Amino acid sequence: MRTILVVDDETPILESLEMFLGEKGYRVITAATGAEGEMKFRQHHPDVVMLDIRLPDKNGLEILTEMLGIANPPKVIMMTAFQDMETTIEAMKSGAYEYLNKPLDAGEIERTVDRAFRMNWPAGSHEIPADVPSPKGVIIGKSPQMCDIFKTIGILCRNQATVLIQGETGTGKELVARTIHHNSSFSIEPMITLDCSAIVETLLESELFGHSKGAFTGAVETKPGKIELAGRGTLFLDEVTELPISLQSKFLGFLERKEYMRVGGQRIHKSRCRIISATNQDMADLVRQGRFREDLYYRLKVVSIFVPPLRDRICDIPDLARYFLQKAAREHCTEARQFEDGVMDVLCAQPWIGNVRQLQNVIMAAALRSRGKRVLLEDIERELAAGCSRTLANSVDFSLVSSEQAHILKALEHTRWHRSRAADLLGISLPTLRSKIHKYGLQPSKPFHMPMA
Ligand SMILES: Nc1ncnc2c1ncn2[C@@H]1O[C@H](COP(=O)(O)OP(=O)(O)OP(=O)(O)O)[C@@H](O)[C@H]1O
Ligand SMILES: [Mg+2]
Known part of the structure; x- marks a missing residue:
């Protein structure tokens, strides 16, 4: 019979889960302390465990690790009233199957438990890196959308999958990228950022792949590119939609083979870094308009995270x-x-x-x-x-500076904050536009539609 062990110190929760899940045809075993939970776990070998994080005698996360340490581990669903980023990530990272926030919702419990039984997904790799440095920067948020992001970050810790983060400006995309890096098993390796909008098109290729001595005028010595600098860590491509179309196919080739050559170089280099890219543009729309290669788009969004406004x-x-x-x-x-x-x-x-x-x-x-x-x-x-x-921008202010601000803002709004198109309209380079956006603290004055990827 399908057996569930419920470990929680709150009697009403134990009673209601026992009744609710019992009615659904599960065999329910309950335990009110960590020690009792561990004992009953050994006795009954449940398929699914619902485990409270804060127990009077033990930390649920420790019990989780122990339960997942056996052959054929159960699916463990963590429950807590104190949801926060670190515990959610930690729980998912340690191999928890799901994470439910209290007060518990009957429909959600039923779906989660049902999925846990149906799914033949391994309960976790248990390869918790021994010395995980504490994450730099905390992502604040308890909304269901942010909790989902925390779960994804937890899952990403166990692999090097390519990630695309989309969301409006200022939603926290870079923060999410950093958190993925700091929670990964390669967190001691560097995280290197390349802001594709901050570098003139002609230099971007050598920034990315590096160049050898004499490759072009000014290349007085061999220089490693950002890919090389990232080592086994993370290469963060910010504003990835600004990658010029000419470079997109080359970058796609790199993503497919994880091999590249420096500009002017002869030797093939291998890379083992994870690629995280971010954009505040509607990429699917850029693909439709032919401004971004479709094949590269799909290569970049193996895992896609949407940070909501x-x-x-x-x-x-x-x-x-x-x-x-x-x-x-x-x-x-x-x-x-x-x-x-x-x-x-x-x-x-x-x-x-x-x-x-x-x-x-x-x-x-x-x-x-x-x-x-x-x-x-x-x-x-x-x-x-x-x-x-x-x-x-203040319309009664006739100063040149404020006219410039207003004019730049108009170009940006016109192109829906597509910076390189706005720079074209204004007749200035992308890096110049970028520095002006920064200098004047410009930001969109109306939301632009960003459908979920
Ligand atoms: N959930 C959050 N909790 C705490 N700080 C946050 C959160 N989200 C964003 N921030 C802070 O807000 C600022 C903007 O975030 P970030 O730079 O990550 O945004 P972004 O999405 O990359 O923006 P842009 O598209 O303009 O590059 C940063 O200082 C970041 O630390
Ligand atoms: Mg950013």
Whole structure:
């Protein structure tokens, strides 16, 4: 008979799961402590275990590792009321089959348990690297979409699959890329970033593949490319849609064979790095328009992560706001430790076109401005208004600088923030446009549609 062991210290949870799963035809065994759970696990060899993370006598993650250490391990579904990024990643990394957040939802339990029995998916590789350095940078978020991303990151830790991260500007794509790297078994290897929009087209090839001495004028010595520098680590291709079409086929060849030659070089080099790329463009649309090679697109998105805009995960805003307030205190010694009543409501009602980056800027600026222990509503409102006028450019301001800002913004909006097309329209190079975007702090003034990949 299909057997499930449920380990949880809350009696009502044990009772209701026993009844609910019993009615579905499973044999349910319950345990209220870690020790009891381990004992019953050895006695009954359950196929599926539902395991609470916080138990009075033991940490659920330790029990998980023990349970997965046997031959024919069960599928272990972790349960917790205290969801956070690190535990979710840790649990998935250790081979947990699923991760359910309390309060438990009957439909979700039924689907998960049913899938666990049906699926013949190995419960985990158990190859937990001995010395995993603590992840640099924390991804804040409890929304279902972010929890899904944490799970994917956990799964990616066990392989070197190519990943494409899509999402609007400022949603946290680079942060996700870094977290994948820092949780992988190659985290001691470097993570090298190549911002495809920051380098002129002619130099991009040699940046990527390196060049040998004398390959072109100015190549006074042999130089390794970013692929080589990444070693067995991660090569992060930011703004990957800006990869010129001429380089796309060469890069595709590299992805297929994991071999390359330096510009002007004769020797074939092998690479073992993981490729993570990111874009805020709608890649499928660029493919349809013939601006990005379809075959390369599919090669890049072996695993695809979509980081949703902040307005689609409003429940993450309060935690993010508090996190950035703490960050301001740490980095800038600001005094404010809390928000005045009403601030959260205002924050949750914003469209956040610049996403998490914009929220971070608003909170940091408001914290710097506040003189006391609390950030006042008016400080937040002032920063929000300042952001708006920066973005929309002030029409009564006739200075050259502000006309330039407005003009650049117009070109960017016209091309839906396709930077290289905007640079073409403006008659400037892509790196120049990039530095101007940075200098003026420009960001989209209206959301552009980004369908899920
Ligand atoms: N969930 C999050 N938790 C904490 N900080 C976050 C989160 N998401 C984004 N940030 C912070 O917001 C800022 C912007 O994030 P990031 O640079 O990763 O965005 P991006 O999607 O790469 O943006 P762009 O498309 O403009 O390159 C960074 O300072 C990052 O640390
Ligand atoms: Mg980025």
